[in-house]
Amino acid sequence: DAGITQSPRYKITETGRQVTLMCHQTWSHSYMFWYRQDLGHGLRLIYYSAAADITDKGEVPDGYVVSRSKTENFPLTLESATRSQTSVYFCASRSGGGEKLFFGSGTQLSVL
Amino acid sequence: DQQVKQNSPSLSVQEGRISILNCDYTNSMFDYFLWYKKYPAEGPTFLISISSIKDKNEDGRFTVFLNKSAKHLSLHIVPSQPGDSAVYFCAASAQDTGRRALTFGSGTRLQVQP
Numbered sequence: 001d002a003g004i005t006q007s008p009r010y011k012i013t014e015t016g017r018q019v020t021l022m023c024h025q026t027w028s029h030s031y032m033f034w035y036r037q038d039l040g041h042g043l044r045l046i047y048y049s050a051a052a053d054i055t056d057k058g059e060v061p062d063g064y065v066v067s068r069s070k071t072e073n074f075p076l077t078l079e080s081a082t083r084s085q086t087s088v089y090f091c092a093s094r095s096g097g098g099e100k101l102f103f104g105s106g107t108q109l110s111v112l
Numbered sequence: 113d114q115q116v117k118q119n120s121p122s123l124s125v126q127e128g129r130i131s132i133l134n135c136d137y138t139n140s141m142f143d144y145f146l147w148y149k150k151y152p153a154e155g156p157t158f159l160i161s162i163s164s165i166k167d168k169n170e171d172g173r174f175t176v177f178l179n180k181s182a183k184h185l186s187l188h189i190v191p192s193q194p195g196d197s198a199v200y201f202c203a204a205s206a207q208d209t210g211r212r213a214l215t216f217g218s219g220t221r222l223q224v225q226p
Binding site: 031033035040041042043044045048050056058090092099100101102103104105106 | 116118121144146148153154155156157158161201203205212213214215216217218219
């Protein structure tokens with residue numbers, strides 16, 4: 001099916017572990033984004049990418065790493081997970097000429 | 113420092129009445145505004161948008177009003193339906209940043225009572 005998919009849907013990990021959240025889109029959108037949703041903060045931008053091999057930091061990038069070797073994939077890695085990274089993570093994409101973002105269903109991450 | 117603010121965390125209205133959700137912004141470079149709707153366990157979905165060259169945009173039951181001088185926008189839902197119960201996020205972007213990303217507010221949870 002066309003669209004934007006995230007995996008896993010739910011993830012429980014321990015502090016200090018590395019974990020990777022996956023994001024895949026089938027629209028060939030040039031822009032991709034990672035946001036985290038926390039109560040009282042809404043959606044905050046972690047990283048974004050304007051094209052393959054081009055990434056940039058958002059508002060809350062510390063503790064996260066991204067890569068974009070292919071246009072359709074934009075994985076987010078927590079190198080050493082901390083409890084403060086417990087959150088719901090949303091991947092989004094948009095075309096180069098538009099303003100509207102299309103979101104995935106999210107990954108609920110718990111760091112124990 | 114939140115550049116987009118939604119000061120009402122929640123709102124409850126009766127079915128058939130008007131729902132008014134408010135949003136304020138501080139960055140004068142924002143020139144495009146969007147509203148997203150989010151149901152539990154789903155990603156946000158686009159609802160309606162407005163450019164700063166307009167002060168109103170309608171789409172069916174949904175109308176967004178923009179007051180640039182007050183740096184304020186509002187979303188009106190008329191009439192409200194139980195299916196409208198969700199969290200609504202206001203978002204903004206700026207041309208001077210190449211519209212690289214949207215800046216979101218903290219959201220307002222709308223509950224429409226049958």
